[in-house]
Amino acid sequence: EADIYQTPRYLVIGTGKKITLECSQTMGHDKMYWYQQDPGMELHLIHYSYGVNSTEKGDLSSESTVSRIRTEHFPLTLESARPSHTSQYLCASSDPRGGGSTGELFFGEGSRLTVL
Amino acid sequence: AQSVTQLGSHVSVSEGALVLLRCNYSSSVPPYLFWYVQYPNQGLQLLLKYTSAATLVKGINGFEAEFKKSETSFHLTKPSAHMSDAAEYFCAVTLGSSGSARQLTFGSGTQLTVLP
Numbered sequence: 001e002a003d004i005y006q007t008p009r010y011l012v013i014g015t016g017k018k019i020t021l022e023c024s025q026t027m028g029h030d031k032m033y034w035y036q037q038d039p040g041m042e043l044h045l046i047h048y049s050y051g052v053n054s055t056e057k058g059d060l061s062s063e064s065t066v067s068r069i070r071t072e073h074f075p076l077t078l079e080s081a082r083p084s085h086t087s088q089y090l091c092a093s094s095d096p097r098g099g100g101s102t103g104e105l106f107f108g109e110g111s112r113l114t115v116l
Numbered sequence: 117a118q119s120v121t122q123l124g125s126h127v128s129v130s131e132g133a134l135v136l137l138r139c140n141y142s143s144s145v146p147p148y149l150f151w152y153v154q155y156p157n158q159g160l161q162l163l164l165k166y167t168s169a170a171t172l173v174k175g176i177n178g179f180e181a182e183f184k185k186s187e188t189s190f191h192l193t194k195p196s197a198h199m200s201d202a203a204e205y206f207c208a209v210t211l212g213s214s215g216s217a218r219q220l221t222f223g224s225g226t227q228l229t230v231l232p
Contacts, residue, residue: 040125041224042224090160103217107159108159
């Protein structure tokens with residue numbers, strides 16, 4: 001069973017505030033991901049991490065930043081939130097040792113961000 | 117490169133009726149294909165996967181999907197819908213054995229409603 005946790009689940013904040021969305025996993029997975037999900041749209045990868053101290057931007061440009069200081073922790077930060085950042089953010093991890101299932105991701109429950 | 121098209125953003129079925137959710141893919145190499153399910157206010161969960169073994173794949177909760185190369189399709193079916201199947205379903209593709217979860221491409225999702 002997957003163990004990946006996101007906090008907060010829901011966040012409503014004003015424009016210009018700094019926010020950090022937390023993501024932690026207890027499976028020891030090296031690879032972690034942040035996706036952005038808007039209603040009726042596909043998931044878009046915004047950040048990816050190969051492992052500790054290794055991150056890269058995803059396919060969708062995002063003003064957010066990430067860090068990976070510990071294997072289990074992959075927080076996402078917005079320095080100055082704007083209404084255009086309103087969305088659901090999903091964190092995921094994968095284990096490449098899992099029998100060649102190269103697309104199998106384990107997702108957290110998501111963080112729904114609303115910027116007023 | 118790869119892409120996924122899910123036909124029908126909303127599908128409604130009666131309880132006990134057949135569920136059919138359509139997915140067509142495009143891939144430059146033999147693909148790996150996935151169906152994920154997202155229940156309300158939760159993250160995505162893997163339903164089933166095709167990784168070049170049997171073309172008929174069985175997943176959790178009575179769902180199955182058949183890989184048809186000639187039709188570039190990977191439609192999801194369930195013989196008899198249950199109220200608990202109401203959720204959003206995402207089809208996803210990656211570049212087979214040479215791909216990775218980093219390269220996973222999602223469809224825009226199909227919202228399944230089950231009517232009593």
